Amino acid sequence: MSQLMRVDCFQKYDDSERSLLELTTSGMTHSWGSCASPQLRHHTHWYAPYAKFSSKFLMEVLHRVFQWPDIVSSSDPDNSHDSRVLFENGGAEGAKKGKQYALADNFGELEFHWDSDLVSLRVFGKDYDKPPLMSARWSLEQLSGITKIPGGNLKNRLLAQNVLRDTSSRVGWTCLPHRGASNGIRVFIGHVVGSTLLFTLLLLPCVFCTLCMTYLVKRFLKHTKKKSHLKMKNIKHA
Known part of the structure; x- marks a missing residue:
C-alpha cells in the first residue's frame, strides 16, 4: 500500500509555519491490494483469490469509513503564486x-x-504503460518552508480556538494533520465497521465450510438410509 501524508506545523510564539510530507510504498512483492501477507503460500494456494479479495476489500472500506486526516486529498492545482502549474496535493x-x-x-x-x-x-x-497510481509536484521553496503548500486549513481554526495563541509555554513546533482532527463519532463508527468486517471475513470461510460439510453429511446419511431401506425391502420380498 502507498500513502501520501502531510502534517502542517506551526510555532506557538511566532508566525513560522511549514508542512511535512511523507510517502510510504509497499514494494512489488505484496500489498493490501494483492494480499497483505508476505508468505508465498497465501499467494499461491487454492484460497489465494479469497485472501486477495479480503485484503483489498477490507482496506478499501477502511479508507472510506475512516477520515485519515493526514492523507493528502487532491485539489485543483494552484498557480496563484507561481506561473508553473503544480500538483501539490496529487492528481498530476x-x-x-x-x-x-x-x-x-x-x-x-x-x-x-x-x-x-x-x-x-x-x-x-x-502496468508500466499506464499513468502512475499517484503523482504530485512541489517547488523546492514549498518543501523548504519558504512558501506555503496550498490545501491546509488548520491554522485559522486553531487560532480561533486559542490553541496557537498561548505563548506562555514555548514548546517549539506543533504539528497536526493538515485536513483537521478526526471526528470522534467517525472514529467510533470506523472501529465498529472495521472490526465487524474483519471478523466476518475471517469467519466466513469457516461458516461456509461448516455448511458444506453439514450438507454433505446429510446427503450421505439420507443416501445411506435410502439404500438400507431398499435392501430391507428386497430381503422382505425374498
Whole structure:
C-alpha cells in the first residue's frame, strides 16, 4: 500500500509555519491490494483469490469509513503564486484524484528538476504503460518552508480556538494533520465497521465450510438410509 501524508506545523510564539510530507510504498512483492501477507503460500494456494479479495476489500472500506486526516486529498492545482502549474496535493500526470493512496503493488520515485527548482513524486504499479497510481509536484521553496503548500486549513481554526495563541509555554513546533482532527463519532463508527468486517471475513470461510460439510453429511446419511431401506425391502420380498 502507498500513502501520501502531510502534517502542517506551526510555532506557538511566532508566525513560522511549514508542512511535512511523507510517502510510504509497499514494494512489488505484496500489498493490501494483492494480499497483505508476505508468505508465498497465501499467494499461491487454492484460497489465494479469497485472501486477495479480503485484503483489498477490507482496506478499501477502511479508507472510506475512516477520515485519515493526514492523507493528502487532491485539489485543483494552484498557480496563484507561481506561473508553473503544480500538483501539490496529487492528481498530476493522469493519476488518481481524491485521497492519495494506492492498494496495488507499487514502487515510488522522486525526480529532482534542478533547473526549474521542482520535485516530482510518482508511485507506479505493475502496468508500466499506464499513468502512475499517484503523482504530485512541489517547488523546492514549498518543501523548504519558504512558501506555503496550498490545501491546509488548520491554522485559522486553531487560532480561533486559542490553541496557537498561548505563548506562555514555548514548546517549539506543533504539528497536526493538515485536513483537521478526526471526528470522534467517525472514529467510533470506523472501529465498529472495521472490526465487524474483519471478523466476518475471517469467519466466513469457516461458516461456509461448516455448511458444506453439514450438507454433505446429510446427503450421505439420507443416501445411506435410502439404500438400507431398499435392501430391507428386497430381503422382505425374498
